[in-house]
Each structure stands twice: as structure tokens, then as C-alpha cells.
Amino acid sequence: MSNVHDIYPDGRITLREVGLRDGLQLVKTFPSTAAKRRWIEREYDAGVRHFEVGSFLPQKTFPQFADVREIVATVAALPGAHGIALVLNERGANEALGSGVAEIASVVSATEEHSQANANRSREQAIANVRRMCDLRDASAHRPVVSVAISMALGCSITGAVDPKEVIRLSEKCFEAGADIVAVADTVGYSGPKAVGELTEAVVKIAGRKPVCVHLHDTRGMGIANASAALDAGARILDGSLGGLGGCPFAPGATGNVVFEDLVFLCESKGFATGIDIEKLVGVRAILRDEMPHEALYGGLARAGLPGKSIKVAAAAE
Amino acid sequence: MSNVHDIYPDGRITLREVGLRDGLQLVKTFPSTAAKRRWIEREYDAGVRHFEVGSFLPQKTFPQFADVREIVATVAALPGAHGIALVLNERGANEALGSGVAEIASVVSATEEHSQANANRSREQAIANVRRMCDLRDASAHRPVVSVAISMALGCSITGAVDPKEVIRLSEKCFEAGADIVAVADTVGYSGPKAVGELTEAVVKIAGRKPVCVHLHDTRGMGIANASAALDAGARILDGSLGGLGGCPFAPGATGNVVFEDLVFLCESKGFATGIDIEKLVGVRAILRDEMPHEALYGGLARAGLPGKSIKVAAAAE
Numbered sequence: 213m214s215n216v217h218d219i220y221p222d223g224r225i226t227l228r229e230v231g232l233r234d235g236l237q238l239v240k241t242f243p244s245t246a247a248k249r250r251w252i253e254r255e256y257d258a259g260v261r262h263f264e265v266g267s268f269l270p271q272k273t274f275p276q277f278a279d280v281r282e283i284v285a286t287v288a289a290l291p292g293a294h295g296i297a298l299v300l301n302e303r304g305a306n307e308a309l310g311s312g313v314a315e316i317a318s319v320v321s322a323t324e325e326h327s328q329a330n331a332n333r334s335r336e337q338a339i340a341n342v343r344r345m346c347d348l349r350d351a352s353a354h355r356p357v358v359s360v361a362i363s364m365a366l367g368c369s370i371t372g373a374v375d376p377k378e379v380i381r382l383s384e385k386c387f388e389a390g391a392d393i394v395a396v397a398d399t400v401g402y403s404g405p406k407a408v409g410e411l412t413e414a415v416v417k418i419a420g421r422k423p424v425c426v427h428l429h430d431t432r433g434m435g436i437a438n439a440s441a442a443l444d445a446g447a448r449i450l451d452g453s454l455g456g457l458g459g460c461p462f463a464p465g466a467t468g469n470v471v472f473e474d475l476v477f478l479c480e481s482k483g484f485a486t487g488i489d490i491e492k493l494v495g496v497r498a499i500l501r502d503e504m505p506h507e508a509l510y511g512g513l514a515r516a517g518l519p520g521k522s523i524k525v526a527a528a529a530e
Numbered sequence: 531m532s533n534v535h536d537i538y539p540d541g542r543i544t545l546r547e548v549g550l551r552d553g554l555q556l557v558k559t560f561p562s563t564a565a566k567r568r569w570i571e572r573e574y575d576a577g578v579r580h581f582e583v584g585s586f587l588p589q590k591t592f593p594q595f596a597d598v599r600e601i602v603a604t605v606a607a608l609p610g611a612h613g614i615a616l617v618l619n620e621r622g623a624n625e626a627l628g629s630g631v632a633e634i635a636s637v638v639s640a641t642e643e644h645s646q647a648n649a650n651r652s653r654e655q656a657i658a659n660v661r662r663m664c665d666l667r668d669a670s671a672h673r674p675v676v677s678v679a680i681s682m683a684l685g686c687s688i689t690g691a692v693d694p695k696e697v698i699r700l701s702e703k704c705f706e707a708g709a710d711i712v713a714v715a716d717t718v719g720y721s722g723p724k725a726v727g728e729l730t731e732a733v734v735k736i737a738g739r740k741p742v743c744v745h746l747h748d749t750r751g752m753g754i755a756n757a758s759a760a761l762d763a764g765a766r767i768l769d770g771s772l773g774g775l776g777g778c779p780f781a782p783g784a785t786g787n788v789v790f791e792d793l794v795f796l797c798e799s800k801g802f803a804t805g806i807d808i809e810k811l812v813g814v815r816a817i818l819r820d821e822m823p824h825e826a827l828y829g830g831l832a833r834a835g836l837p838g839k840s841i842k843v844a845a846a847a848e
Contacts, residue, residue: 421574434792
């Protein structure tokens with residue numbers, strides 16, 4: 213019988229590794245189930261507790277998530293760890309419930325145009341779907357957390373600029389429908405820190421005691437600056453992927469999610485304890501390099517090391 | 531008879547291209563004089579007006595700046611453009627004055643240890659040097675701007691953490707010595723946005739009407755986030771280099787200055803007009819690729835394009 217405040221404790225920041233789902237969404241080669249397990253277990257050892265593990269979307273289209281049930285189980289076996297799975301409809305929600313995953317994440321597009329193009333449904337229908345998921349949650353034994361990402365919340369791949377009022381209205385609807393968390397998603401890395409900060413502040417205000425997640429992509433190099441603004445505006449949950457794994461279907465060559473290890477450094481530098489050991493985290497990149505040698509990995513910490521450490525090495529070499 | 535407020539107008543942000551000096555500080559192959567000229571002229575065409583052009587350091591050690599006088603002249607020939615040259619001592623200052631460069635930049639280390647190791651002099655002696663440069667300025671015909679960077683202001687490659695009080699004290703001394711501008715420099719990309727914002731705010735406070743520059747490196751991926759914090763704290767001048775050209779002697783593999791084109795996007799996204807055309811600016815990277823094919827270039831805008839543009843292309847392809 214999970215409670216969102218147990219899984220996302222008040223008064224602290226939670227960083228989530230979304231590389232195993234969002235980071236793998238567009239890749240052609242992907243890690244074996246065993247490698248995914250090592251990835252999770254080594255990040256757990258580094259202090260990470262929240263993992264987006266895959267999706268319950270059609271396996272034919274997304275073979276990289278065919279092992280989602282096993283990955284859900286891998287995370288569930290680690291004390292204090294929390295798995296998140298993406299679902300888009302009732303079939304997926306039922307499968308996710310059956311897997312025992314701790315959190316079910318869904319999506320509502322910020323614009324009608326993107327909702328139709330991406331999911332072949334209206335935003336109204338997407339919110340009805342959230343309501344149905346919350347009913348299923350309430351009727352379930354383990355009562356997973358239900359979270360909803362407002363995709364394209366800071367700019368849309370089809371219509372361009374997005375009115376923040378629409379995002380606030382949709383967030384309200386999701387909370388009314390019973391969502392435990394709303395995630396503001398800059399899906400295509402459209403925006404800068406001013407817009408991210410202002411929208412986050414507005415959604416935090418309507419969320420009340422419910423936590424707000426900000427999901428950012430580093431498409432145009434603004435990822436960490438946007439994360440900093442989101443933290444200042446009261447976001448409690450931030451997503452990232454190891455090495456910034458992942459891409460953007462609308463910007464060829466673009467990077468994926470915010471680099472997880474740099475996000476940890478940002479939080480620590482701002483005085484938010486994450487419980488994550490950056491050097492151990494950087495070490496996990498070896499798994500990604502081995503399993504997906506053609507995928508570009510990004511990140512400043514991996515290149516330069518922690519300030520104290522790299523400087524000690526350099527000073528000794530002088 | 532130049533005045534700092536003519537060159538750095540009040541009430542607006544100035545972005546400076548420092549790739550031609552800081553970006554070339556550590557490279558082994560460097561652009562020809564003709565290529566440097568094309569670099570400057572094409573960035574000028576994109577709207578850039580402030581260029582760090584080179585240094586008056588010993589040519590034997592820094593052959594990449596042997597053509598500094600010609601580059602000073604290149605910038606001076608462009609209406610409204612402003613050249614900046616680095617000098618470390620009186621000999622250099624006299625040579626810089628002789629070149630007619632619009633701004634002479636010097637350095638004071640934030641820590642005594644770095645001052646001795648880097649320049650073989652105390653911080654007191656470095657400030658006496660600033661005073662002497664200001665005297666030379668006052669006695670000169672064209673009265674260049676004198677700026678001073680407090681290097682290692684946010685963390686030192688030798689001693690680690692730096693007390694902000696020391697940086698504030700040294701900044702005061704530099705202004706008292708007659709400096710027109712103080713630049714707070716995170717030379718080794720040590721810090722995050724909280725520390726950058728707090729230090730910038732403190733230095734802006736003591737600067738009064740004089741402009742404060744914040745000079746950032748992207749060593750650990752915090753560059754744009756730190757720039758955002760510096761802008762929020764009242765910095766009026768920010769440095770960057772095209773493609774993030776440059777490295778860090780204390781962090782092998784680390785990137786150099788903040789990526790100039792991403793910095794422009796950041797400023798515009800925050801509502802600060804820069805007068806710079808990002809797409810034209812991105813186009814200038816071709817010169818760097820041709821002249822220095824082994825140097826890594828970074829940046830989100832160059833990968834993904836402007837949101838509107840890349841999205842239009844993607845939408846058309848769907």
C-alpha cells in the first residue's frame with residue numbers, strides 16, 4: 213500500500229534514472245536484460261533509488277522493453293528501490309498493475325495537435341485515461357503511484373510555442389483525475405530557464421502537497437540550467453539519464469535527457485543532498501559503452517571528474 | 531577617448547567571444563591569421579562586437595598569439611567592434627597600448643598559492659600591476675578600458691575551495707586601483723550556480739556603476755546554468771567561445787569556455803537581447819573545424835538548431 217510521500221519524501225529532492233526507458237526509446241541496439249540488471253544494481257550501489265524501467269507499449273514496436281517485467285522485478289528486489297513503467301492505455305495499465313511495478317506513468321500532450329499525432333486521441337481522452345488508471349490503482353492491492361507527464365509542456369514539435377495556461381489547466385485536470393504526481397516535460401528541449409522556472413512555479417502552486425517532477429531534455433544545451441531553475445521554483449523530482457543517453461525524434465543529432473551525473477553535481481552544489489555517489493555513478497557508464505558502443509554519451513563530470521579529485525591528480529602531476 | 535559605458539552600454543547584456551585568446555590558449559595547432567580574420571568578420575556579421583583577440587605574452591611560449599597586432603587591427607577596422615588583449619606585466623601593457631587595442635585585460639589570482647605558481651608573484655604585486663596599467667591608461671592618448679579577471683574565483687586548482695570574501699576584497703582592490711571592469715572567473719569550472727550567483731551578486735554590489743563580467747568554463751557541464759545564475763545576479767558581461775573551444779590545464783579532457791552560441795540562446799530565452807544571429811554564429815564553426823580538425827567542438831544549438839527551425843524541418847518530414 214504505497215503512498216507517494218513514502219516514495220518521494222517531503223523536504224528532499226529525488227533524482228530518477230530514466231535512461232532504461234526514455235534513454236532507450238529511440239536506440240536501435242539496446243542492452244541485454246543481464247546488462248540492464250547490472251546497470252540498475254550498480255546505480256543502486258551508487259545510491260540511486262528511482263528507476264524508470266521500461267514501458268508496456270506494444271513489444272513489436274518496442275522490443276527494447278520486452279523484458280520490462282523482469283526489470284520491474286530486478287528493481288523490486290532492491291530494498292528501498294522504486295520502479296516506474298510507462299503506459300499509454302488501459303491494456304498497458306492492467307499489464308503494469310499485474311507486474312507489481314511501484315509507479316505507473318502516463319502522458320498527456322500539452323497541445324491538441326501533438327495529442328492527436330502522437331497518440332491518436334484528444335487531450336480530453338488522455339485525461340479520461342488517467343482517471344481510469346487512478347480507478348484501477350484504487351482498486352488494486354499494491355496501489356502504485358500514478359504519475360502523468362504533460363509532454364511538450366514548454367514547446368511543441370508541431371505547433372511551436374505552448375501557452376503555459378494550457379499546461380496549468382491540464383495539470384489541474386490530472387490532479388483532479390487522481391494523479392499523485394504531475395511531471396512538466398520539456399520533451400524536445402525547447403525552452404530556457406526563465407520559462408521552465410515560471411511554469412514549474414505555477415504547477416507547484418496548484419499541486420499543493422503533491423510533488424511536481426520536471427522532466428528535461430538537453431537538446432539545446434539548456435538542460436542543467438533548466439534543472440537549476442526548476443529546483444529554485446520548487447520542483448521536488450527531476451529526471452535524468454546516465455551519460456545523457458537518448459535522442460529526440462524531432463531534432464536529429466540532439467542529445468537526450470539531462471545528464472544524470474551532472475544533475476547530481478548540480479543538486480549537491482546547490483545544497484540539495486541526493487545520496488548519490490557521483491564517481492560510482494560515472495563508473496556505470498562502462499556498461500552503456502560496452503552494450504551500445506555507437507551511442508554518444510555526454511557529460512562534464514565524466515570528462516573532468518569532481519573538482520577536488522581531478523585537481524589533486526593534476527596538482528600531483530605538476 | 532573610450533569610456534567603459536560606451537563600450538559596454540548600461541541596461542543591456544554584452545557577450546564576448548574569447549575563443550581567439552582563451553580558446554586558443556592550450557591548442558597545439560591554431561588558425562592562420564587569415565582564418566582568424568574570417569572568424570572575426572563572420573562573427574561580426576552575425577552581430578558579435580566584443581572579441582578577445584590574443585595576448586601580449588612571450589611569443590616563444592605562445593606562438594598562437596604572434597599575430598596579435600594584426601588581429602587587433604582587424605577588429606579595430608570593423609565599426610563598433612571592440613578588441614581585448616591579455617597582458618600580465620608592464621612590458622605587455624606597453625605593447626598593448628602601442629597596438630591601440632580597445633581593452634587591456636589582466637589577471638589577479640584569487641589565492642596566494644595560485645598567484646605564486648602561475649605568475650611568480652604575490653596577489654599584492656598583481657594588484658600593483660593593475661594600478662600601473664591604469665596609470666599607463668590615464669597617460670595614453672586612446673585610453674583603453676582596463677579589465678581585471680579574478681582567476682580561480684570560484685575554486686582553485688591548487689588550494690580547492692575559495693573564500694568568497696577574498697574575491698570580494700580583491701575585487702575592491704582592483705576597482706580602487708582604477709580598473710574599469712572586474713571579471714569573476716571560474717577558471718577551472720569548479721562551481722555551481724548557487725556559488726556563482728552569490729559571488730556575482732556581492733561583486734556587483736561593490737562595483738557600483740562599473741560593469742561586472744562573469745567568465746565561466748563548462749568543465750563540469752555547469753557553464754550555462756552558471757551563466758543563467760550570473761545574469762540573475764546582475765552580471766552585465768559574459769564570456770564564451772564558439773563551440774566551447776578550449777580546455778582546462780587542470781582537468782584533462784575537459785571542455786573550455788561556455789559555448790558561445792548556447793550562451794546567446796540562453797540570453798535570448800531569458801529576454802536579454804544580444805543582437806546576435808545564432809544561425810549565422812553556428813555557421814562560423816566551419817572555420818574552426820577546417821583549421822583545427824582535432825579540436826572537439828561542443829554545443830546544443832549546433833547539434834539541434836533553433837527550436838522553431840529544426841521543428842519545422844522535422845514536421846515537414848513526418
